Amino acid sequence: MNKFNIIGEALPNIPWEEKPENHHAPVWRHSQNPVIKRNPVNGVSRIFNSAVVPYEGKYIGVFRAELVNGRPHLHLGWSEDALKWDIDENRIEFVDENGDPYQPNYAYDPRLLKVEDTYYIIWCTDFYGAAIGVAKTKDFKEFVRLENPFLPFNRNGVLFPRRINGNYVMLSRPSDSGHTPFGDIFLSESPDLTFWGKHRHVMSKGGDGWWQAVKIGGGPAPIETSEGWLMFYHGVTGTCNGLVYSMGSVILDLENPSKVKYRSKNFVLTPEEWYEEKGFVDNVIFPCATLTDADTGRIAIYYGAADTYVGVAYTTVDEIIKYTIENHEDIADDNELGK
Amino acid sequence: MNKFNIIGEALPNIPWEEKPENHHAPVWRHSQNPVIKRNPVNGVSRIFNSAVVPYEGKYIGVFRAELVNGRPHLHLGWSEDALKWDIDENRIEFVDENGDPYQPNYAYDPRLLKVEDTYYIIWCTDFYGAAIGVAKTKDFKEFVRLENPFLPFNRNGVLFPRRINGNYVMLSRPSDSGHTPFGDIFLSESPDLTFWGKHRHVMSKGGDGWWQAVKIGGGPAPIETSEGWLMFYHGVTGTCNGLVYSMGSVILDLENPSKVKYRSKNFVLTPEEWYEEKGFVDNVIFPCATLTDADTGRIAIYYGAADTYVGVAYTTVDEIIKYTIENHEDIADDNELGK
Numbered sequence: 001m002n003k004f005n006i007i008g009e010a011l012p013n014i015p016w017e018e019k020p021e022n023h024h025a026p027v028w029r030h031s032q033n034p035v036i037k038r039n040p041v042n043g044v045s046r047i048f049n050s051a052v053v054p055y056e057g058k059y060i061g062v063f064r065a066e067l068v069n070g071r072p073h074l075h076l077g078w079s080e081d082a083l084k085w086d087i088d089e090n091r092i093e094f095v096d097e098n099g100d101p102y103q104p105n106y107a108y109d110p111r112l113l114k115v116e117d118t119y120y121i122i123w124c125t126d127f128y129g130a131a132i133g134v135a136k137t138k139d140f141k142e143f144v145r146l147e148n149p150f151l152p153f154n155r156n157g158v159l160f161p162r163r164i165n166g167n168y169v170m171l172s173r174p175s176d177s178g179h180t181p182f183g184d185i186f187l188s189e190s191p192d193l194t195f196w197g198k199h200r201h202v203m204s205k206g207g208d209g210w211w212q213a214v215k216i217g218g219g220p221a222p223i224e225t226s227e228g229w230l231m232f233y234h235g236v237t238g239t240c241n242g243l244v245y246s247m248g249s250v251i252l253d254l255e256n257p258s259k260v261k262y263r264s265k266n267f268v269l270t271p272e273e274w275y276e277e278k279g280f281v282d283n284v285i286f287p288c289a290t291l292t293d294a295d296t297g298r299i300a301i302y303y304g305a306a307d308t309y310v311g312v313a314y315t316t317v318d319e320i321i322k323y324t325i326e327n328h329e330d331i332a333d334d335n336e337l338g339k
Numbered sequence: 340m341n342k343f344n345i346i347g348e349a350l351p352n353i354p355w356e357e358k359p360e361n362h363h364a365p366v367w368r369h370s371q372n373p374v375i376k377r378n379p380v381n382g383v384s385r386i387f388n389s390a391v392v393p394y395e396g397k398y399i400g401v402f403r404a405e406l407v408n409g410r411p412h413l414h415l416g417w418s419e420d421a422l423k424w425d426i427d428e429n430r431i432e433f434v435d436e437n438g439d440p441y442q443p444n445y446a447y448d449p450r451l452l453k454v455e456d457t458y459y460i461i462w463c464t465d466f467y468g469a470a471i472g473v474a475k476t477k478d479f480k481e482f483v484r485l486e487n488p489f490l491p492f493n494r495n496g497v498l499f500p501r502r503i504n505g506n507y508v509m510l511s512r513p514s515d516s517g518h519t520p521f522g523d524i525f526l527s528e529s530p531d532l533t534f535w536g537k538h539r540h541v542m543s544k545g546g547d548g549w550w551q552a553v554k555i556g557g558g559p560a561p562i563e564t565s566e567g568w569l570m571f572y573h574g575v576t577g578t579c580n581g582l583v584y585s586m587g588s589v590i591l592d593l594e595n596p597s598k599v600k601y602r603s604k605n606f607v608l609t610p611e612e613w614y615e616e617k618g619f620v621d622n623v624i625f626p627c628a629t630l631t632d633a634d635t636g637r638i639a640i641y642y643g644a645a646d647t648y649v650g651v652a653y654t655t656v657d658e659i660i661k662y663t664i665e666n667h668e669d670i671a672d673d674n675e676l677g678k
Contacts, residue, residue, distance in 0.1 A: 127540070128523060128525075128672065129513075147537055148536075151489055151490070151525055152513050153492075154490065172490065174492060176516070177521060182516060186490055186491075188490065189534075190534060191534060194536045195537075196534055196535060197486050197529075197533045197535055198534075201466070333467065
């Protein structure tokens, strides 16, 4: 019997592999990674940092497609098993709230999730610099771009899968106009997805370990569990030859998610395999989505690898929450509320 | 008879000096500048970048007081004539919306204005980095701090003196966590001063001249006129020995103030006098407030000089609007709406 539970729907056809024997870490890789390789479809050089959801018994995804001109846009993809993907050669065409065509100058690092009866895409868009873009769809045919929730400069917008105390809640990572040598995670609320406020600091970079010393940023939409909101995020460290992106785990308070309950002091996945170590940007693991099965507690994590591939990793709600609690660390500023 | 009018109240006791003969520029200095000098009151080393309003037939102000420990806080001041100021030795004490004490870690560059029956202070506050703080008062005795309107990093929050199309409107200048080598002016709306959105780009740094090449930032609350919102702002250029801050003028569309109507290609005030050229930070003119008299069209501009003094300068609504229109320049990105 499980100690911790996912609060959500069953997903019997979730991709899954059991944990390998003698594997100590709480997260393990899909054996046939990467699930999306270079040149996946005509005109697209690399796909990575992408998000998937269950849809009508199968799967649909929004993919960061780096085109053969080096510029990123968002492409749809479809899959029976969430492992083998058919990617659209054409980018998603958006309309604005008046129904007029709207196309971002670039779009990258999408998150995708369902809130109530609507699917939302949150991505990094161009608003005189990097900022958060939001669009909604009910049918994956019409995509309506909403107002930008925040001023620039910002990245890693992550919407929660339900309203909390009546408001939509979004995490983001204020940044600068370049490669941003700093960054903490903040939270904002909205009654209507147009106007945002009640901004709170959630988590700081830093801690006793060095893997998240430079900056951190939200990852997949948080998973509601019996212990709190389980979130995977990326933490970045610096080296003489550039940045290294690993994945961490944190549990936020269910009703007040700007409050950190437990935050793992250790990464739970770090670049080790050839497709994580080498690519367009070496040494990057960048999680953007999860699939979850509430019946079994299984979690499949979708992550970008080396800005070149999509990888899948697995854990269970029991395994990751137990690990996060047993290895948790209180990091300065994480729980200074209300500032 | 005036061609252009201030839409607002009469202020017969506005400080005033006529334009000196043979003065070509559209703005001229008060002859007894600076009106606030070094060590204005016990414990305060310098006052600059501050804001004043008419109040009960006299004047009241919120001042950036750089204490003798080098840290800025907000102090009240009172004046009969808006030129000779009595500054409070103690900082403003805020409460939060529950009535509990709230004190910012630091507070600088205040703006102050009345919207409907309430006075608002907008300043640069500490929110894990520079961000916009807002507080309200009706009596200058109780100061209630409101929610931070935006995520960090941001400076130069400027509220409009009335709602536009039903919403409060605020300008701001997204920045980075340091001295910010870039910066444009954006606009945001709020139905309630808690939740903000509909963010729009207003003005870019740059242009044919070099005085605003590095960054720009909002100044005093915009003045409603028959021609549009008249706003003074600061523009910054770089030299081998640091930044130089001048003052510019712009007219924004009355009903859609993210639209620039006319923007002066030239500065209208630049550091020339000893108190502007030399001080804690050399070569800074930083306007934060105006007083206006709708009957005569007179405008008194309050500006920080060299991060050390408060200066006053004068113009008229006719003179400055005529100059801004006759010397206007269309600058790239200033009127790309709706992005």
